[in-house]
Amino acid sequence: MKSRIVPLLLLAVLSAACAVNFVSVTVPFTEKSIADFSAYKNVYFIEFVCDVPDAGFDAGNELGRVFSEEISFAAGSKVVRLDPEHWATIRGLLQRYRLSVDIQYENSVFFQKVFQEHPRSLFFTGKLKLDIKKMGVVKETRDEAGNKKNAYETVQMWEMEMKVSLIDGDSSKVLWQQTYAEKMEPGPATTPQFNFNSLLARITAKLTTALQPRKALQERFILGK
Amino acid sequence: MKKIILMTMGVMFLAACAVNRYRSDFEFANRLAREGLWQEAIYRWQKAMTPDGGSAALHNNMAVALESLGRFAEAEREYAIALKLAPASAQIQSNFNRFKNNQRKDANEK
Numbered sequence: 001m002k003s004r005i006v007p008l009l010l011l012a013v014l015s016a017a018c019a020v021n022f023v024s025v026t027v028p029f030t031e032k033s034i035a036d037f038s039a040y041k042n043v044y045f046i047e048f049v050c051d052v053p054d055a056g057f058d059a060g061n062e063l064g065r066v067f068s069e070e071i072s073f074a075a076g077s078k079v080v081r082l083d084p085e086h087w088a089t090i091r092g093l094l095q096r097y098r099l100s101v102d103i104q105y106e107n108s109v110f111f112q113k114v115f116q117e118h119p120r121s122l123f124f125t126g127k128l129k130l131d132i133k134k135m136g137v138v139k140e141t142r143d144e145a146g147n148k149k150n151a152y153e154t155v156q157m158w159e160m161e162m163k164v165s166l167i168d169g170d171s172s173k174v175l176w177q178q179t180y181a182e183k184m185e186p187g188p189a190t191t192p193q194f195n196f197n198s199l200l201a202r203i204t205a206k207l208t209t210a211l212q213p214r215k216a217l218q219e220r221f222i223l224g225k
Numbered sequence: 226m227k228k229i230i231l232m233t234m235g236v237m238f239l240a241a242c243a244v245n246r247y248r249s250d251f252e253f254a255n256r257l258a259r260e261g262l263w264q265e266a267i268y269r270w271q272k273a274m275t276p277d278g279g280s281a282a283l284h285n286n287m288a289v290a291l292e293s294l295g296r297f298a299e300a301e302r303e304y305a306i307a308l309k310l311a312p313a314s315a316q317i318q319s320n321f322n323r324f325k326n327n328q329r330k331d332a333n334e335k
Contacts, residue, residue: 007231022316025258027293029327218323220289221316222258223282 021224037077041120044082055192074208115169281311
């Protein structure tokens, strides 16, 4: 019995010692950016078509600031605000349709003209919708005696949706398009400007992440002899 | 007597497997690779290359290093050699599949 076990054990040890061994390592993998901003002469921001209730803040101005400052930084290329002739009028018309109209940039005579006037350029444009809804909620409060009671309250719910398009002017092709949505229940003491900026900042964070090439790590195996 | 012969053979075999384990260029390069020192690892693996071209493991490891340095054409060549030498290796196949997936993604985005 013993004489049989010894060679078997020996063989097991031998095979374990000489088995193909491998180690897991990580290699960097950088996903391609949505566009090579450096390949373009200019990157422009054309003001978004906005459907925003009149609450004492200028949505267009805030968007302009975000694109010229934060998106410029994320894209690594200066984003210049472009205000093409008649765009304000067209935007006004589109706003009446409550943003349900999707602009076909490839077939739009207006945009074709803009693209031709600015060769080798990239264009950021899109639409922004803000809804301020009122909601009834039941909140737990305490009365003077310290007893719990449920009270019905009306609160605001701010919902923002932004559709961003990145267009290659020379080919009139939409290189990238994404819709972002955020909602929040503002506090009782916050101003409309603060609420708007808070929602926009959340969406901007998502947008800047999307614009920067993602760096990831992937697993590979290196083998022993 | 038989036992002694068997045991001696075993010990000799183990010793052969372990010769210069950490001193050889190949093993040293593997250690460097684990630290992420890919350039140095490539240099060592190239030194470990035998006149007949080297093992599947060596070509696989070179491919991983070249891939991590962004030298994709060379990496693909090395993966191809490694797979030719060891077509049944699950690890080499896995490395190659992931590498090809990344290449396809890049091509689609272009």
